[in-house]
Amino acid sequence: MKGTKLFVESLLNENVDVVFGYPGGALIPLFDELVDCKKIRFILPRHEQGGAHAADGYARVTGKPGVVIATSGPGATNLVTGIANAYMDSIPMVAFTGQVKTNLIGNDAFQEVDLTGITRSICKHNYLVKNPEEMPEIIKEAFHLATTGRPGPVVIDLPVNVTTADIKAKIPKTVNLPGYKPNMEGNPKQVAKAAEMINEAERPVLYIGGGIISSGCCDQIKTLAEKGNLPVTPTMMGLGAFPDTHKLSLNMLGMHGTAYANYAVTHCDLLIAVGARFDDRVTGKIEEFAPDAKIIHIDIDPTSVSKNVPVDVPLVGDAGRILKQLIPQVKSQPRKAWLAQIDQWKKDFPLKYDEKGLKPQFVLETLYDQTKSKKTIICTEVGQHQMWSALFYKFTKPRTWVSSGGLGTMGFGLPASMGAQIGKPDHLVFNIAGDGSIQMNIQELATIKNNNLPVKIIILNNHYLGMVRQWQQLFFNGKYAHTDLCDNPDFVKISEAYGIPAMCVEKKEDVLAALKKAIAHKGPFLLDIRVDREENVFPMVPAGEAISRMIGGMA
Amino acid sequence: MRHIISATVQNKPGVLARVAGLFSARGFNIESLAVGETEDPTRSRMTVVVGGDEAILEQVRKQLAKLIDTIKVQDFQTTPCVKRDLMLIKIKCPPQKRAETMEIINVFRGRVVDLGEKTMMIEVAGEEDKIDAFVNLMRPYGILEMVRTGRIAMARGE
CATH class of the missing domain: 3.40.50.970 (Thiamin diphosphate (ThDP)-binding fold, Pyr/PP domains)
Structure with missing residues (x-):
């Protein structure tokens, strides 16, 4: 089958229904094929960066991988910010870039850049397809990698002669990645230990991040919070994972978090982090972050565990599956004193602003x-x-x-x-x-x-x-x-x-x-x-300061 | 602390760049890095000597394992293993000094692999200390060129 046709078939095989893309010399044959495919909606942004962010936004609201295509050279470099953005926020995306013919690679050809070199540190994985027969397998792998484990962008650099080649290989049914096996289930002993710590804690806080949304376990987080009466604070990436309007919600924590979220984390005796990565905008001065707390960390990415903060009970796996193991072992508890203290903070330090003028x-x-x-x-x-x-x-x-x-x-x-x-x-x-x-x-x-x-x-x-x-x-x-x-x-x-x-x-x-x-x-x-020109965002934790030491917006 | 970390990786283009890039991007210090094919031609083995405290070394191991092309990561710190460096060294050696040099080479179980009119090239393999000691003994003769592979290691027994 002709490479361009096989490319479109590969996208359809992954249930792609929207592609954001911008044409260019290295992509003309591919676009010639893509335009005839009625099952894929094609959106032409006015800049490749716009295409990458649009694919990212599409992925964030649907949970499906966003797909973006840009041509070689400047088209590809214009995707770089969009790829890095998706990588930092663990958003599933597959970015295709055109590349010069394989025999010109390395010759400083017209519109040539070493895109796999440029994107190596800002994507989950990348490929330069040199052998046309490998294209269907690589596309299959890319979608698998982008959407499983800790999601992220995967980049495929496609030389123009690869897409125009006549390819014998078929789209494979499965992927063969011996080095890629994300751990899904939590270690049962560690889960039991975590449950015991939650049951014994007097002042627990549940700190949740974007991982809850990728894992699709928001209902379970709510069940866990309500069962154990655990106050919940989401990171900025975790907003929406737990209702801001819920009585157990502390709203966002960190540099611009609410005072009551930051106080709760500072005074807690147990911090249960789920799908969050202890980013510096969350922790502030790391030595004074949750100083009295034991820490349980549930995350699918082992490199996120004990990276910034030493963890007492690490649980590497899918948040949803681990919560399913954990919830039955968590006892229902009133935690009256702790919740009363939090209510007091909410009363004393609510979010507020001066209502004069257009704010x-x-x-x-x-x-x-x-x-x-x-x-x-x-x-x-x-x-x-x-x-x-x-x-x-x-x-x-x-x-x-x-x-x-x-x-x-x-x-x-x-x-x-x-x-x-x-x-x-x-x-x-x-x-x-x-x-x-x-x-x-x-x-x-x-x-x-x-x-x-x-x-x-x-x-x-x-x-x-x-x-x-x-x-x-x-x-x-x-x-x-x-x-x-x-x-x-x-x-x-x-x-x-x-x-x-x-x-x-x-x-x-x-x-x-x-x-x-x-x-x-x-x-x-x-x-x-x-709006009022000099209005400030408060509360605010100065950079490098402990999150309990906020300025502005306090009662 | 220095650890010898061994990674079995897919034998694909770009893997070395991924590993090297990972170390530079995360600010890890590599002392040496040796790569080569294994018994399975689809896999290669990288042996990295890296320094840092336990938290850094834990990140190194985890980050290496996280690479899609990495199949297995071993840290040889606590495992009994055989460690080797290979060195080629070229020294100044006029004919009248050959005999005395040969004595030293024999003690270190080195081999003369090339002989020039006034030079000698020697191959020495072994643990790092042994090679360092040999280099020191060669200094008085005048070292013209030297190249080392960096550490490779393999666990003993099963």
């Missing part, structure tokens, strides 16, 4: 109010608006929060929201942006318009690179080095030029009507909301 927090609270009864997905860029979204929008279901965690990629949100909307056409999808971030992939407004994706874009516009400005204000004597964006373009005009209706909101009393208008509008809509 970003107010926009998010109003948005939550207007959308809580609807199926809603919130995507964000990176910066202050992201933290306000994490704190002031209440997430109650998994896969409804799409945000760049590990890599912190400005420009992620807009393309990710396209992918999210394509993956979940029946959901109301928002991209919450800052005025800095939105400009990093603003060209994707064209893709949104062309595909009539009804994404609602809300720019919390403070005419600053706000998060850096906040650090400059707090830690660099208010010297705003290169963070003032007072000469921003007119976002309403830009949006309208792309054919997307838009509105500028300058007064607090106009926010509700504007949000209602955007939500009611059938297609995409953009709101440029001029």
